[in-house]
Amino acid sequence: MPVILYNVPYRTGQHLGWESIVRLSEHPRIVGIKQAVGSVDTDTAHLLAESSDSFSILAGEDTLVSPLLAMGADGAILATANVYTREFVELYQLWSGGDCVRARESGNRLVGPACTLMSQPNPTLIKAVLHARGRISTPDVRLPLLPARLLPERGDVVDPSTSRAP
Numbered sequence: 001m002p003v004i005l006y007n008v009p010y011r012t013g014q015h016l017g018w019e020s021i022v023r024l025s026e027h028p029r030i031v032g033i034k035q036a037v038g039s040v041d042t043d044t045a046h047l048l049a050e051s052s053d054s055f056s057i058l059a060g061e062d063t064l065v066s067p068l069l070a071m072g073a074d075g076a077i078l079a080t081a082n083v084y085t086r087e088f089v090e091l092y093q094l095w096s097g098g099d100c101v102r103a104r105e106s107g108n109r110l111v112g113p114a115c116t117l118m119s120q121p122n123p124t125l126i127k128a129v130l131h132a133r134g135r136i137s138t139p140d141v142r143l144p145l146l147p148a149r150l151l152p153e154r155g156d157v158v159d160p161s162t163s164r165a166p
Helices: 018-024 042-050 062-071 085-096 100-117 124-132
Strands: 003-007 030-035 056-059
Touching: 003 018, 018 042, 030 042, 042 062, 056 062, 062 085, 062 100, 085 100, 100 124
Parallel strands: 003 030, 030 056
Antiparallel strands: none
16 A cells, blocks of 8 residues: 655654655655655655655645645645635646746735635644535534634635635
8 A cells, every 4th residue: 555654743742754654655655755845855855855756645634735846746635625726727727837927926826715714723724625615515623623713604715815813
């Protein structure tokens, strides 16, 4: 079974350095990594430069997907893409197609909504929006998480063309 590593130090308390990731990528079942370290850091830059083509680097920070795609990331694993699927697909296609100007504009439009959706513990607000839009049957989350503090009235709590971070 293929394995994707998750480098999410703010959830795990451990940071995987780029040298360790490159070494782990030599294992035949490890095929990629979700890189969500909270910034575009030197380790991420080294990782993008040093990894083999058979190892996928996936952006995992919803607000930083555009810069990582610009730097050569292979894709993304994003919570907010559950709400803005079409917009994130378009962003990926623009970067893949070399349309840097439109890709930057698209990525910039998604920062505000991503910040808004991540302003409460993930996935509480995302589930609330999906439920309000009729895309999932319940906004319930598992303990120890609590439901979103403010249930969106119409399900369009964030509009990628106008929304700003809270």
